[in-house]
Amino acid sequence: MSDALEAEETFLDRFPEEAKVVRSAFLGSFLALTLGAIFGIIQTLHRTGLFRGLIDSTDYYTVLTAHGVFLVISFTVFFLVGLFTWAVVRSLDRPLVDIRITWTWYVLMAGGMTMTGISILAGFTDAIDMSADVLYTFYAPLQAHPLFYTGLAVFIVGSWLAGADWFRTWLAWREDNPDERIPLQTFMVLTTMIMWYIASSAVAASVLIFLLPWSLGLIESVNPTLTRTLFWFFGHPVVYFWLMPAYLLWYTVLPSIAGGRLFSDPLARVVFVLFLLLSTPVGIHHQYLDPGIAEGFKFISMTNTMFLLLPSLLTAFTVVASVEYGARQRGGTGIFGWLRSLPWRDPAFTGMMLAGLMFAAGGFSGMVNAGMNINYMIHNTIWVPGHFHLTVGTAVALTFMAATYWLWPQITNKPVYSRQIGLFQVVLWFIGMALMSNAMHAQGLLGVPRRTAEPEYSGFDYPVAFGGFEELNVQIAIGGTLLFLSTVLFIGNLVLTMGNPRVSGLAETIRPALSGPDDAPEVLDDLRIWVGIAVTLVVLAYALPLAAIINDGGLLGPGVGTYPVWIDATVGALAEVAVPAAWALVDALAFLGARLLDAATSGVVA
């Protein structure tokens, strides 16, 4: 639709206001990536015992909380909102309905994440009586400072508004184009956001009904199994929320970079519908080893989980087929010879291909995690972080970095400072992750736990296999160091890119699919049907387990304490008055902060 125009105009030329939103979102994302990488290298060296001079082991958990929250909430979701804004505006070829709404959700998300970030980082100093050493999963009855939960709630509300913004823009487009199919990228954004609304409703409920009132001392206790189950109701689909932007790039951008076209538009739609339907009713597979949940519920969750392999396996086919088509267009021949004809010198292409390759490996270790019985061997061992550093840590993170090399010039009109450094950087990430993740999987099989400052114990030694515990530690540390260096190169390259002068002629084209949307059944675009089925599946998977948990342990638990207590009950009475006032203050601060950030980013980018 907009191909001809795009060949001449970049996104910035055509939609300058929206390009500014995308830039700001990406900058927020890369700030989080920088912080996350710094905490990552500290913890890699500490945990493996190579260097423990920087922090005490008791502070390791503050580092770990920061690493997790900054990377999997802040880095990923800020990149997502930037990318989705670009995708909706580009594929509908129209501006957002009201840019003030757009900046409102940006301010809410940035403000919320700042609050949560402050509550975590305050854990490093005794001068402020505040901490949130609860890790990314914040399992009660471990308690964080109320600011941690408040920030999360504000952040999620911001993301809801973002979704509403994209839906409104699509509806406005539909008024003008009543008979057209939903453009593929917009279709991907809308289905992903429906999934997000369903999934995040549970964690929002958990935070607002239980955890925040509890941290303020308004209720005395919570039911740990209930809040944990509500977390995983959100906690599994959130991994697809990280992954769907990467899928969007693999389906719609990667084939064009390879010189080809997407193989099948209808199948891409089917895949996103399957993710919408199956992402949420699977969360209990994180709780296979939880007492208080019946085996039958776990089995249902496992069945759904295994079927969730289907859309990813279909994606593997379609993406490889599309890339092969591109290679043959470029003159490639032979059964595997076409691989030589691909643009391997392009960091965007190579980065995304390596990310996809690692995702296949991550998929295999995921099949082990998903198996109810073999899960016992690896549950909560370092195997699990080994797995998700392949998925979110590479399939998602490396795709985002690679895509930045392609997208950043189009939202700034500035060419990338060095594509050679970019290419080196994505390959370095792949090598570093191959070392680190492989060794983590191996240690997991020895029984080495995740989430610990000192995995070596005084009373026993681990069984010896795969080179042994110590040797694997060295591999993890080397891998982690390479990953840190790769991040430094990425950020450095980007900062130098910002110093480049603006030029013209950077526009890129996305070619339409070989088998276009007209081949796709109309029903795929009827989002109401998919919402209905998705909600039904979630109710089927979760109504009975949640009812059983509440029935057995009560809404506020069978008698459980609080560790540590942030605000005790007497102060809680005061809090009832103070909460609305605090909210007003928080809103004002968030607004102010974002205005400053906005001013700062426009200064940096301009």
Added chain:
Amino acid sequence: MHIHAYEKIWLAFAIVLILLLLGSVTYGAVGPGVAMVADSEAQIDANALDEDDRFAEPRVEQVGENEYEAYVVAYQFGFEPSPIVVPENSTVTFQITSRDVIHGFEVAGTNANTMAVPGEVAEITVEVSEPREYGIVCNEYCGAGHHAMEGKLHVVSEEEFAEMNEGGENE
């Protein structure tokens, strides 16, 4: 909708793979009888474990010929009893709960692994063979001293086990 022939073959392969994975787990549960951690035990008040006859005194108890039950309490930052001592070639059912926050209970290097959640009682049954010392680690983050939380499982010979228990009764 047009689907390419290769795509159909791949789709069929994917569905067969999924059914095989599901089948293998189902076989494990129905055939060899691998039992999962489930909701077999009622909830208890984690603040009043000293009033519970299993967990007031965490211990190992013989409940049948060659069958033992181990009542284990996880707390910040350790396990009771420690060590957990059981005789060789026996069947041991662990009942595990937590006094404070969520912990893990993992016999390192084996598949004896469960969450220990306050208010809930996890039950797992394992077979132990020849005498050996195992490490037990808490594999869920439970607070600033998490890394120091460890326990031991001692599988001892029948003679040694009998001797120990007699010694206990004489005291």
